[in-house]
Amino acid sequence: MTKNIAVIRGDGIGPEIVGEALKVLDKVAELYGHTFNYTDVDMGGCAIDKYGDPLPESELKKCIESDSVLLGAVGGDKWNDVPGHMRPEKGLLRLRAGMGVYSNNRPAKIWKQLSAASPLKKSIVDEGIDFIIVRELIGGIYFGEHKTEGDTAIDILKYNEAEIERIGRIGFETAQKRNKKLCSVEKSNVLDSSRLWKKVMHKLAEEYPDVELSDMLVDNCAMQIVKNPSQFDVIVTENMFGDILSDEASMITGSIGMIPSSSLGATSCGLYEPIHGSAPDIAGKDIANPIGTILSAAMMLRFSFDMAKEADAIENAVSAYLDAGYRTGDIMSEGMIKVGCKQCGELIAERIGI
Ligand code: IPM
Ligand code: MG
Numbered sequence: 495m496t497k498n499i500a501v502i503r504g505d506g507i508g509p510e511i512v513g514e515a516l517k518v519l520d521k522v523a524e525l526y527g528h529t530f531n532y533t534d535v536d537m538g539g540c541a542i543d544k545y546g547d548p549l550p551e552s553e554l555k556k557c558i559e560s561d562s563v564l565l566g567a568v569g570g571d572k573w574n575d576v577p578g579h580m581r582p583e584k585g586l587l588r589l590r591a592g593m594g595v596y597s598n599n600r601p602a603k604i605w606k607q608l609s610a611a612s613p614l615k616k617s618i619v620d621e622g623i624d625f626i627i628v629r630e631l632i633g634g635i636y637f638g639e640h641k642t643e644g645d646t647a648i649d650i651l652k653y654n655e656a657e658i659e660r661i662g663r664i665g666f667e668t669a670q671k672r673n674k675k676l677c678s679v680e681k682s683n684v685l686d687s688s689r690l691w692k693k694v695m696h697k698l699a700e701e702y703p704d705v706e707l708s709d710m711l712v713d714n715c716a717m718q719i720v721k722n723p724s725q726f727d728v729i730v731t732e733n734m735f736g737d738i739l740s741d742e743a744s745m746i747t748g749s750i751g752m753i754p755s756s757s758l759g760a761t762s763c764g765l766y767e768p769i770h771g772s773a774p775d776i777a778g779k780d781i782a783n784p785i786g787t788i789l790s791a792a793m794m795l796r797f798s799f800d801m802a803k804e805a806d807a808i809e810n811a812v813s814a815y816l817d818a819g820y821r822t823g824d825i826m827s828e829g830m831i832k833v834g835c836k837q838c839g840e841l842i843a844e845r846i847g848i
Contacts, residue, residue: 496529497799500560502589505539505582506772507782507835508566514784514839515564515791518811521843522795522804533560537589538568538582538772548585554592562798563593563765564791567772578640591632594759596657597664598629598736599793600769601753602723602743607816611748611825614720625726627743628668629736630661631757634687636733653687653732658694665695665730666702675727677708679715679735691732712739719743740769749824751783754790756797764798766790780834783822785812788842811845 501516503509516532523530535553542548548568557563569582578584604612604623612619630653638650662678669676678695680688692709699707710718712735718725719742731739744750750770757765768786776782788808796805815838821830822838833841 497561498531500535500557500563501532502535502537502565504566504568505570506774506777510835511784511787512566515787517839517843521846525847537585539573549588562794565767569772570774595757595765596632598631598757600627600740600755604747608748621724623723626728627740628665628730630732633657634733662698669705669728673727674705677729679731681712751824752785756793762798766794782835783824811842814845815842
């Protein structure tokens with residue numbers, strides 16, 4: 495198969511980690527007889543420097559016209575003082591909205607080789623950590639009106655039934671493919687938007703009788719994720735709650751550097767990115783962990799290109815690399831072999847298909 499992939503290297507460690515993911519994709523192409531064409535897209539701080547805009551229309555168009563988008567990370571201190579509507583992150587939000595990718599899937603799964611890297615007690619880790627956060631990605635407070643008037647700043651949080659229903663369906667369908675348990679997370683004791691969220695989820699539940707739906711307040715969920723993570727199968731939640739809970743969930747698995755994500759909308763053209771940021775403090779030092787990006791590329795093959803065996807090959811190669819004892823600094827532990835970003839990519843690429 496031939497696929498056209500838009501590649502956003504971005505800022506900070508973005509170019510390094512994306513470079514390693516492309517190395518892995520090239521190996522897959524070679525072994526399985528595919529052609530992956532890459533089109534570079536400028537987004538984030540580097541696009542502000544080049545065009546004065548974090549995502550010019552021409553760059554967004556390249557993404558929309560591609561078969562899928564692979565993204566590293568954007569942002570950095572250098573652009574901290576630019577106005578809100580021009581920040582690097584705004585490019586990312588415009589990309590998500592422009593591609594219509596309303597459903598963000600963030601797995602929290604502990605690799606058996608890394609169970610010692612989790613900050614949780616061994617007895618909790620041993621119960622198992624394997625759940626998915628389905629995060630609504632193009633609505634809510636991120637996309638409501640933002641304004642500052644004198645000494646007052648306002649951000650609007652708004653959802654309508656249709657927006658909740660479409661992400662709710664993804665939550666139920668994801669649970670149907672797993673252990674059939676869906677936990678809807680909101681703040682219905684305080685927010686109107688959360689009361690609507692809960693109402694829509696319960697109405698939808700009638701259509702998915704095989705899935706067991708539960709409700710949880712977001713503050714309680716933050717607590718339960720560290721207290722008893724094995725209770726979760728699929729969590730569905732709104733944009734900002736999902737942002738916060740997915741960082742928390744990633745940390746209990748050992749390192750945020752390991753976690754990929756997929757974002758999909760109505761078509762198969764998806765956006766694939768690690769959930770971590772651009773880490774400017776370690777940029778250019780060849781020490782970043784590229785696995786989150788490499789696993790995002792695997793998700794692209796699985797969800798957008800229908801290449802399940804190729805995706806399995808990447809995931810198995812990551813597992814074999816960990817089995818062999820290689821670790822980047824973020825997941826380093828005693829007795830393991832420390833490697834840099836480039837070496838990590840190479841060691842994984844050479845384990846594809848074996
Ligand atoms: C994420 C990030 C982004 C978000 C930022 C960079 C805008 O934190 O993907 O989780 O808040 O969605
Ligand atoms: Mg985040």
